[in-house]
Amino acid sequence: MAFLQGTTKSQSGAKGDSLKKRSLTPYLLIAPGLIWLITFFVIPIFSLGSTSTMVRPQGAQIGTYVQELRFANYVDAFLANQEQYVRSFLYAGIATILALAISYPLAYMIAFRAGKYRNILLVLVVAPFFTSFLLRTVAWSQILGDEGPVLSTLRFLPFIDESLRLTATPFAVVSGLTYNFLPFMTLPLYASLERIDPRTLEASGDLYANGFITFRKVTVPLSMPGVVAGTLLTFIPAAGDYVNAALLGNPSTKMIGNVIESRFFAVVDYPTAAALSFTLMATILILVTLYIRKSGTDELV
Amino acid sequence: MSTQVIPKPSLSHRSSRWFSRNLIRIYAALAFIYLFIPVAYTFAFSFNDSGKSNLVWQGFTLDNWKNPCGAPQVCQSVANSLQIGFISTLVATVLGTMIAFAISRHDFKGRRTTNLLIFLPMATPEVVLGASLLAMFLNLRVNPGFWTIVIAHVMFCISFVVVTVKARVASLDPRLEQVAMDLYANERDTFRYVTLPLVMPGIAGAALLAFSLSFDDFIITNFNSGIESTFPKFVYVSAARGIPAQANVIGSAMFFIALIIVIVGQVVSRQRKK
Numbered sequence: 001m002a003f004l005q006g007t008t009k010s011q012s013g014a015k016g017d018s019l020k021k022r023s024l025t026p027y028l029l030i031a032p033g034l035i036w037l038i039t040f041f042v043i044p045i046f047s048l049g050s051t052s053t054m055v056r057p058q059g060a061q062i063g064t065y066v067q068e069l070r071f072a073n074y075v076d077a078f079l080a081n082q083e084q085y086v087r088s089f090l091y092a093g094i095a096t097i098l099a100l101a102i103s104y105p106l107a108y109m110i111a112f113r114a115g116k117y118r119n120i121l122l123v124l125v126v127a128p129f130f131t132s133f134l135l136r137t138v139a140w141s142q143i144l145g146d147e148g149p150v151l152s153t154l155r156f157l158p159f160i161d162e163s164l165r166l167t168a169t170p171f172a173v174v175s176g177l178t179y180n181f182l183p184f185m186t187l188p189l190y191a192s193l194e195r196i197d198p199r200t201l202e203a204s205g206d207l208y209a210n211g212f213i214t215f216r217k218v219t220v221p222l223s224m225p226g227v228v229a230g231t232l233l234t235f236i237p238a239a240g241d242y243v244n245a246a247l248l249g250n251p252s253t254k255m256i257g258n259v260i261e262s263r264f265f266a267v268v269d270y271p272t273a274a275a276l277s278f279t280l281m282a283t284i285l286i287l288v289t290l291y292i293r294k295s296g297t298d299e300l301v
Numbered sequence: 302m303s304t305q306v307i308p309k310p311s312l313s314h315r316s317s318r319w320f321s322r323n324l325i326r327i328y329a330a331l332a333f334i335y336l337f338i339p340v341a342y343t344f345a346f347s348f349n350d351s352g353k354s355n356l357v358w359q360g361f362t363l364d365n366w367k368n369p370c371g372a373p374q375v376c377q378s379v380a381n382s383l384q385i386g387f388i389s390t391l392v393a394t395v396l397g398t399m400i401a402f403a404i405s406r407h408d409f410k411g412r413r414t415t416n417l418l419i420f421l422p423m424a425t426p427e428v429v430l431g432a433s434l435l436a437m438f439l440n441l442r443v444n445p446g447f448w449t450i451v452i453a454h455v456m457f458c459i460s461f462v463v464v465t466v467k468a469r470v471a472s473l474d475p476r477l478e479q480v481a482m483d484l485y486a487n488e489r490d491t492f493r494y495v496t497l498p499l500v501m502p503g504i505a506g507a508a509l510l511a512f513s514l515s516f517d518d519f520i521i522t523n524f525n526s527g528i529e530s531t532f533p534k535f536v537y538v539s540a541a542r543g544i545p546a547q548a549n550v551i552g553s554a555m556f557f558i559a560l561i562i563v564i565v566g567q568v569v570s571r572q573r574k575k
Contacts, residue, residue, distance in 0.1 A: 029403035030415055033396035033459050040434060040456040041422050047437035048429075102332055109329040121329075123563050128336045130559035131343055133517050134536040135552040138544055139339035139346075147357055182336065232424070240426020243519060247540055257428040257520070264432065264524065270439065277432040281425055288424055 045281075052274035063268050070271075077275040081259050085279075088256040091170070091245075092238035095177035099185040099234050100227070102178070107189035107226070108219075111196075125186050133180060137247050140176055141167055144248075168250035176244035184233035192226025193219070228295045236284055256280055340556060347549035354543030365546040369554070372545035378535035379551055382516050385447070385531065389454035390512040396455070397462025397511075398504055404463070405470040419460045430457060431524030438525065445527035453525045454518060458511040465510060469503025502570055513559065 053073055054065035078085065110121045128136065142148050144166040154160045166172055196219065204214040242257030256276060263273035320327075346355055350362035370376035404415060422430065434453055438445055477499065481491040519533035526534060536548055 023407075026403040026407035026409040026412075029399040029407075033400045033463075034415065034418060036396060036455060037418055037422065037459060040452055041430070042418070044430075044433035044437040047440050048433035051436040051440065102335070105325050105328045106332045109325045113325060119567055123560070123567070124333060125336070126563075127556070127560055128340050129513065129517070130556040131340050131552045132533055132536060132555070134519055134533045134540075135343050135544075135548065136339040138536060138540050139342045141540075142346075142356060143338065143342055145356075179335070179339075236424060236426055240428040241520070242428065243537070246537075257426075260428050260432055261523070264435065270436065273432060274436055277429045281429045284426060285424070 048274045048278055051270050052278050054271045054274075056271075063270070065270055073271050073275045074279065077272045078279060080272075081256065081276060084254050084256050084259050085276075087253070088239050088280075089283075091174050091177060091253075091255060092235050092241075094174050095181065095238050096185075096231050096235045098174070098178040099182050100231060103182060103185040103189050103230065104227075107186050107193050110190055111193035112198075122187075122190065125183055125190075129183055134243065137176055137180065137243055140179065141172070141247050144172055144175075167248055168253075170249070170253050172248040173245050173253045173255075176248045177238045177241060180241075180244065181234040181238055184237070185230040188229035188233060189223065189226040192223045192229075196222045224295060228292065232288060232291070236288070239284060240280060343549050344553045344556075347546055347553050349546050349549075351546045355546045355549065356543055365550045369547050369550045372547040374530065374535060375545060375547045375551065378530040378532045381447070381530060382532040385450050385454060386512050386515040388451050389458055389515045390508050392451075393455045393458035393462050393511045394504065394508045397459045397507065398466050400459070401463045401466035401470060405467050419463050422457055423460045423464075427457075427518075427520040428524075431521040434521070435524045445525045446529045449525045449527070450522055450529060450531065453521050454515040457518075457521060458514055461510055461514060462507040465507035466500065466503045469500050469506075473499055502566075505566070509559075509562065516555070 050067065051065070053067065053069045053071055055068040055070050055073075056065050060066075106125070110118060110125070114121050144150055146165060146167070148166075151164065151166060154164065155162065200218055200222070201214055204218045209217065239255075240257050242255055242261055245253055245255045245258050260273050260276050260280075263269045263276065346358070347365055348361050348363065349355055349358055350360040350364070351357075352359065365371065400415070400419065403409070404412060404419075431453070434449075434456070435445065438449060443449065473496070478491055478495055481495045482488075486494065517533060519531075519537060522531050523534060523537070530538075532548075532551065536544055539545070539548070
């Protein structure tokens, strides 16, 4: 039991001196986990960077690459896949905004209007997650599919075109992304809304603010940490996702994840795949940093 | 309902007031319906007498539930996913809990770096995590398979365990431990009989989260699995030619099992509070 040595020490003594005491315990505690993360997260990122500048020698077998520090790989990869690249961020952005629009009232209702049903409703938000992510996406593709219940009902309506399709459209991909990452938005929103002291809302009312102004000037600013966390938790996985585009889209709705996957497995072009992954990660890190700076919440890190 | 034009003005007034007061509840109800449509669909089609492709409703049957292993490879892939899930959860929960205690109970050099290293995997898209790990395995000429999946799952689960356990430790009242020490419990006993039981719900929650992340993961797994099959991979591969109804049985069963675990957990923790 390595925990104890310092666990209680820092509690028992006066806070200042016990915290400053540099024991070995924290290092022993973090070592195994950090070694795991360094070996299987940090080093692979470098491995990815190294693969991204490799070149296939003339006449070599498929899948054989040597290091030639060819940074032009990045330019080639980006130019060839600009469209999918932009589309990933566009779809992820729209899905994030939609998820925010759906989740905010939902989280608000659970935090302020649910009373004793709060916990049950929270479980219900997470519950769909217990059915596999893939199964739910496949279910959407069948529900919206050409033989699915939605289209066969719509076709009875006089003004619906026979050739109307819902799957294999950008609409289906964006709805899939919105749906799949919804709980990532709802839970942080709920967490920050729930922390709001109801008395601050009463105080606003006492100062003659009406419901709308109270919401805009008190509730929304106080829930900003949740908005930031929720949008990040939705946007990041959505931008890198390829399952929704593969199951609900068509070739012209491909996202950057689809390209990376097919470069790795179908085309066996590791350097391009690595360069694209690296660009994706760098772009997201830059966006995330800018976003956190702008919204002024450092609580996340 | 309230959109109907009702001749009596007072009644319409009242109903529109009811509507605006409950607008947010109606909205939330619609959101919940939206959330549960695919779950309900998956459950309903687990009873479909479908034969091979489970696309169109053919008639009601219990056969799929009686024989969930009826379709080829379904049960093998589920067994793999369960094994991978258990091993990864165990390792990630132990490693993550240790880090969580270190971060929340100690001030040490490198704490900020540790925090950053915990945060980064959660801020990296899965496709990058999967691709980079595969790039490393390829460069080292390691053949991906069962153990590379476990390695990958432990890697992305650790951060979530740390965050969950850390939140629980932070919410503890430090006076409880001080009381134990005042009553002459030594550090070991204080930890064992006071701290650990209090943090336990957090650790249990973290383990559940890790297991569900591992069991449900597709993208990272797909990159690092080689020819090894997992349940999500099975669904993805067979999606093109139609998923057997048995997969719906597995998905629905997982849903109910997890729901029961969560509800029992909530009831138990509520009774403890009393």
